[in-house]
Every structure is written in C-alpha cells, then in structure tokens.
Amino acid sequence: MSHPEEHLSDKESFELEQNDLVKRRFAELEELKKRGVNPYPYGFEVTGFSSEILESFNDEAPSSEPVSVAGRIMSLRRMGKASFCHIQDSKGRIQIYLKKDDIEAASGKEETEAGNEWLKYDEFKLIDIGDIIGVVGKVFRTKMGEISVHASGVVLLSKSIRPLPIVKERVDDHGNKIVFDPFSDKELRYRQRYVDLVVNTEVREVFAKRANIVSSIRRFLDDKGYLEVETPVLQPIYGGAAARPFITHHNALDIDFYLRISDELYLKRLIVGGFEGVYEIGKDFRNEGMDRSHNPEFSMLELYVSFKDYNWMMRLVEELVNHTCIRVTGGSKVKVGDKEIDFTSPWKRVTMLDSIREATGEDVTGRSEQEVAQIARRHQIEIDASMGYGKIIDALFSELVEPGLIQPTFITDYPVEMSPLAKRHRSKVGLVERFELICNGHELANAFSELNDPTDQRSRFEEQARLRARGDEEAMVIDDDYLRALEYGMPPTAGLGIGIDRLSMILTNQESIRDVVFFPQVKPEK
C-alpha cells in the first residue's frame, strides 16, 4: 500500500509531519478511502459556470432543470444536518445548500457517468475548505436572498491536504466589500502563486488581461499580414541591445552559449531572406538588477517591416497600442495609479535633444563629449570614464526627462553613438532615425529605421568594441555573420521592440512587474 507521504521529499514530508492540520487531513483522506470514496476521481460532467447560473436565474420562473457545477470550497458553514458552502470555479463563486436527507437520497443511486460516487452526509463531514467538489441540484434563492444550488448530489473531485489561507469578506451597508485577513504576504504570494490565484481572484483577472493583450497584438499583426516566427534563445553571440547576458553551457559541443538579450539580429536576417514583415513575441534575458520594473526574463515583441522607416513605424505603434488598449480596457484612456493615460493618437513627438533642452534649459546640440559630461555633472549626474557621448546623453535624458513623461510620447532622433543598429538620420548629422515611446515615466517601445549599410554597420560595431575596451560591459560585440547577411543586401526596414510586461503593467494598473508575471524571479527557498 502506498501512503501519500512516501512520494514527498524528506524535507516536505518532515514539514507536513510537523503540521497537525495536515496530519488531520491525511487522516480524513484515509477515512474517506476506507469508506470507499475515491478522493481523486477522473472527471465530472459540468453544465455551467457559477456566474452563468447566477445571471440566468429568474425569481418569477425558477428552472426545474438541475444544474451541475464544480469548484473549490472557499467557505463552509455546517449547521447540523444541513450545510452551506461557497464553491469557486474559474468564473466566480456560488453558494451550495446541502441537506442531509436530500443528498442521502442521491447517495444510493448509480454513479455518475465519470464514475463519481455520491457522498453520504457523514462523508461530506470529512470534506474541508480547499477540497474540490462537484454538485448537482436545482437553483433557488435562500431566505437571506442569495441565489444558491440546492444540492441533490455531491461528489468529491479532489481532496486538499494543505490548508488554504482563509479570507473572509463582508459587504457593508454602503455596498463596499470589506476583506478580513487578506492573504497579503508578497513573498508567499509570489512563491506560491497557485495559492495567490485561488485566494486573490482579482489576480487572475490581471493575468487574463495580459493574455488578452498578447492575443490582441498577435491578431493585429497577423491581420496586417506579418509572419510570426521563432528565433534562437541560445545564441553563440548575443546582440541587439545594450545589456549583460546570462551564460549557459552546451555539453555536447562543449561551448558556452548566451541566452538572448534581444531577437533583433536574427529577425533582420529573416528580412534579408525575403520575408517582408516578421515578428516574434518571446522571452529575453538580461543579467542585471531586479526591481519593480525589471525581471531577469521578460517578454518582448519585436517587429520588422521591409520598405518602411521609423516615421511609418510611429504611426503603426500608435495604432497598435491604442487598438490593444481599447480591446483590453474598452477605451483609449486607462487609469494608472492616480494618473490617467490617454492613448488616443496622435501622440506628442519631440527629439531627444529638444526634450533635454525643454526639461533643463541646456542645449546639448553639437557639443563635445567633454562638454556634455560637464553639463551632466552640473545636474548631479554621475559620469565615469567608460561613458561615451551617447551614454552621457542617455543619462541626462533618463534622469531629467523620462520620469516626467506620463502621457505617451515619442522621443526621436538619438545620437548615433547610443544606437549602433540604427540608420543615420537623413538630414541631421550625428543622429540616427530612432524613437522610443515613453509612457508613465518608462520606456515602452524602441524603434528605428534599421541600418542596412554593411560598411557603416561594421564601423559601428568597431566603435562598440572600442567602448567595450574602455570598460562598457554593455557595449555590443561584433557579429560577423550578421554583417555577412547585411552584405547580401537588406531592404530598407523599420524595426520595433515593445516590452510586453510594461505594457501590461500600464493596461492593468499594476505598479510592479512581479504582478504581471506569474512566477517572478525570487531567491530560492532556504
């Protein structure tokens, strides 16, 4: 005979052994088995969700047709020979009323089609909050006015042996929901997201919205005829962004690989290959600090379209983001904290150097590296020897300008030094055709007219190599195969990257990336 605890590690079984609440539940589990109840059967025929039952109930003409629902028991009130409980399914909660005489009448009957045995009332006494049950019965309204299912039969679908946090709610006279003892410990919520999702159901709504965001984007791009593709996560040379990578090792080849920091260089190889619009939605990995807007792995959309430039791409981004916002929230305006962000196009456009002048009064146009370094110091921005002109401008911008940009704003025309993959500006010397979309003080998107001149690209990479030699760990490394691809000829191309997590944060009004990622990175337990 196998005992459930045998399948657990020593540590887990020790932990469980220590907890008498768990011991008690194991005892109940054994008791149920002894009485011939299978605590882990194979299925249950469900006819509807809790929310549908509540919506379709008619007091004038209550249906005599029984419904069949299944869910997790979230509250339980036993009253001698009758009990009330609330079960929670994926759409909400509904109250179940069980009367001894009624369910005993069912327990003599045949099993359900899925082989479930109907519980007797004293078997139901071995059921706990957290267990998953199936219920058949007619819908009615109780004396206290709550639409409920009057059970004619109950089956156990899964026995829970670990106690769930108990959260109670009450609606006060003003209709406000008061929550007692919320499950609020962030560490526990992230480490045991499954519990968070069971207990804090509004969390499920955030993730449902996130899924909706991704599918809306995908549909939008598919409808435009762009091809969704997949490119390597394991890369021998990383590139496409300024960041430090994770390193991993391939045993058979006995070489190190990098987890991609961006999809860019592979997607542009596909443009060289003749696809005229490709996109990828996937994970990137950057080996840097973690905070409320940075997770080591995060989701990116990258899109490349032939024969287009960054001006075209700005219009596409306006359309894409506004479309997504409307699909997910029902309108173009969204509340974020105490602010309201309006995605109605067109959005403000300002060049990077103008934005610095507007915010600081400093004109950095045409200045030397030494001069901008001096300006930066004057504004209490730390400068070190590894920083070139581009990095200093970037520091000025992200310190002094970016945090103040709440409404969606395109910052355009970046210094060539900080954009080694972007095409030189058609009319402005020393700049490239690039824009970032800033929203709520954070970068949401980054795009440019892609550099397709292989000679210029080679010299840009060489400049990056010089920065790297100066100590800039984030400078790009030379990718000879990418240069070879460009040498075959890449059409003029517009490229875009959008941070899916950050877009999700804005559209779901969450202030931490951890609240839009199911399993955010946390240090391992013990």
Add this chain to the structure above:
RNA sequence: GGGGCCGUAGCUCAGUGGUAGAGCAUCUGCCUUUUAAGCAGAGGGUCGUUGGUUCGAUCCCAACCGGCCUCACCA
C-alpha cells in the same frame, strides 16, 4: 552592492529581559435556509538561523538567510 523597515500559530497580526497572546482556520458537542453563521468547550508555536551579552532572551548585540521599500545599475 549601499541605506531603511520587517521575519511570532495554517493565514492576518498584537506583545514582553523571567521560555507567549488575539481573530479567523482546526478539533469535540448542539443546530435541516446560513452567510465575517451562532453557542459551549479543546488543541496548536525550538517567536527566521547561528553565535554573543546576561543568573535568564522571542525581546538587547552581531553575523547570516529570506522579504519589502529606496538608491545605484539597467529595459
């Protein structure tokens, strides 16, 4: 990595230099339309870990492990 705050029962939290308490949950009894169900009773904790100070530490000190906030770095 720096600074601040935090870690006490399954959950949410009080608390004290003399080895701990509440509410909910759990268990026993009563209760066949309750709803933060109720009434009566009961059990449950090496107070994050390891050292130190002390006659004595959960409390004071240090280090460590985790977490949150913040700064730095970045997306």
